[in-house]
């Protein structure tokens with residue numbers, strides 16, 4: 160087919176109708192013109208293909224298939240190749256199942272640990288989320304399947320998820336909530352974006368021209384199509400004019416009447432409608448071109464992959480020499496999740512798995528098992544507890560399988576608190592008191608309060624690790640796989656410590672992102688707050704040393720790139736993978752900035768004793784913040800420190816560079832502009848320097864005598880605080896002269 164040609168042959172009615180779906184999962188066919196309908200399905204960590212009745216809540220049956228680790232787990236791999244392998248496998252499966260588009264990845268920011276859908280999102284850090292998302296998109300699309308990055312944007316909670324407004328400032332939007340989407344557009348070249356249900360600053364995403372056209376297409380160069388989240392459409396004609404292409408799910412009542420009337424009535428231009436139709440036709444065209452009719456899928460190979468990936472994602476958070484478990488020792492597995500693991504979340508991403516594999520099934524009779532708690536209740540069952548205590552006393556090592564039950568986190572409902580169920584907390588505390596060799600394995604999509612952290616010997620977080628989480632856990636516990644995951648989010652001590660605490664989930668359908676850019680570690684680090692585990696933390700059964708940090712230049716402008724190299728050595732006795740993290744710190748800034756920010760990372764596999772050099776290339780964005788005055792990322796000239804860390808609080812090496820910003824921030828000068836502000840204005844700074852040279856004020860010595868030690872600094876800051884208008888009040892010029900000066904500076 161030829162999209163341009165087809166567009167010319169379509170009637171206005173056909174065009175209007177084409178902009179909504181045929182049913183839950185299909186675009187409309189135009190039989191007269193030979194355009195077939197194509198299918199899209201939920202992902203992102205598996206294929207949720209419904210053949211019977213459709214729904215967007217994960218209720219009705221979908222095909223039996225493989226569930227991979229969820230995004231929360233995947234991000235902890237700090238490994239783009241993990242995303243690549245997953246994307247390719249899902250692409251192959253979509254080909255085999257004749258699905259043209261997979262609805263993922265989910266790129267919303269983990270702003271609060273309470274968001275019910277956190278398990279579907281990558282990180283509190285936009286760079287990490289964007290890199291993982293872009294790798295997934297590239298791999299999926301390399302198999303000819305369109306990705307659909309969602310939910311664009313600021314859909315970071317479930318409370319009022321379909322109708323609320325996320326209110327935030329421009330800098331926060333661009334610095335925290337948009338970069339992951341920007342990365343999948345610019346680097347991943349995603350063919351589709353799903354606009355979110357919610358509004359941003361009062362304007363619904365589905366009809367938000369700034370978001371869907373000015374930012375997405377004009378700034379980032381997106382050339383795919385925008386689909387609504389299921390049922391997110393608001394004004395249909397306004398949507399088209401704003402850059403929304405496809406309404407889903409559509410169905411028999413979605414005839415495009417509103418669009419048709421708007422074009423006929425002159426409130427929507429046909430050219431705008433044509434753009435939307437062409438974007439959609441191009442999607443269908445590519446889907447048909449890339450279609451592989453004979454593709455097949457080997458689900459057993461997929462299960463093997465799911466097990467490997469779960470092993471790459473797990474984070475060993477604490478280990479006081481207990482893990483890996485030594486051969487020949489008696490081990491007790493305690494907790495219902497050992498038998499029935501929690502491995503995915505509820506809602507539209509729910510995958511129909513015929514047989515999830517538990518840790519207990521993997522080890523068989525080799526361990527003592529006690530159920531420990533009832534996962535459907537949070538009350539302690541005395542009999543279950545007694546049985547667990549008996550097992551704990553009998554065994555040399557105990558592994559407790561704990562975490563959030565299904566009812567605690569789900570699409571459509573936020574968590575009420577950050578705790579585990581009471582019965583699990585009681586069980587862990589009691590068992591750990593009875594057996595010092597206690598390991599806790601955690602399942603869940605987001606941080607939990609760890610009341611017993613000091614009492615347990617080891618802690619392994621599997622997040623929601625997919626259907627093979629059981630065998631993957633056993634591989635890690637017994638050292639068959641060396642843990643290499645690192646936290647993609649901070650684990651605070653208490654919920655109250657989280658920066659969004661006072662503004663989550665908002666009131667009356669409005670949530671204000673009052674913490675601004677200080678999300679996750681950007682906040683905890685700036686405030687030097689104690690946390691349970693910092694962003695980027697993850698242990699291994701081996702150790703890594705870093706050396707030879709070098710940069711290819713010590714001075715650069717923001718138009719140049721900086722190459723950074725560092726050697727990493729495996730200093731232990733077993734092979735392992737290091738997650739080398741590169742952070743950048745702005746030494747001095749006139750705006751509020753986080754202490755440091757993650758700017759790149761790399762996963763490196765090393766045999767014992769071996770060293771490898773890792774290189775990174777940094778560009779302007781690594782040093783920039785978003786400056787609303789220029790509506791763009793901006794580098795303030797000065798010193799920056801490039802740091803290599805094991806996590807954001809364990810920096811091993813650092814070196815300094817001078818970066819010169821080449822963008823000039825210009826702004827309108829008025830009588831209330833201070834001398835200090837004027838120093839940042841290109842013409843203003845020149846004027847001040849000239850004025851100071853001519854200054855006939857008291858001599859330095861006279862000043863020092865009058866004001867005492869440090870007077871120079873005080874004088875300077877007093878002067879910097881003076882508004883321009885005071886040049887008149889202090890008799891330096893007439894008000895007419897000042898007006899002339901202001902006009903010439905602004906010219």
Ligand code: BGC
Pocket residue numbers: 201214215216262309310388389507
């Ligand atoms: C969810 C989307 C999902 C869609 C289709 C919506 O409720 O927010 O993530 O892709 O349903 O199931």
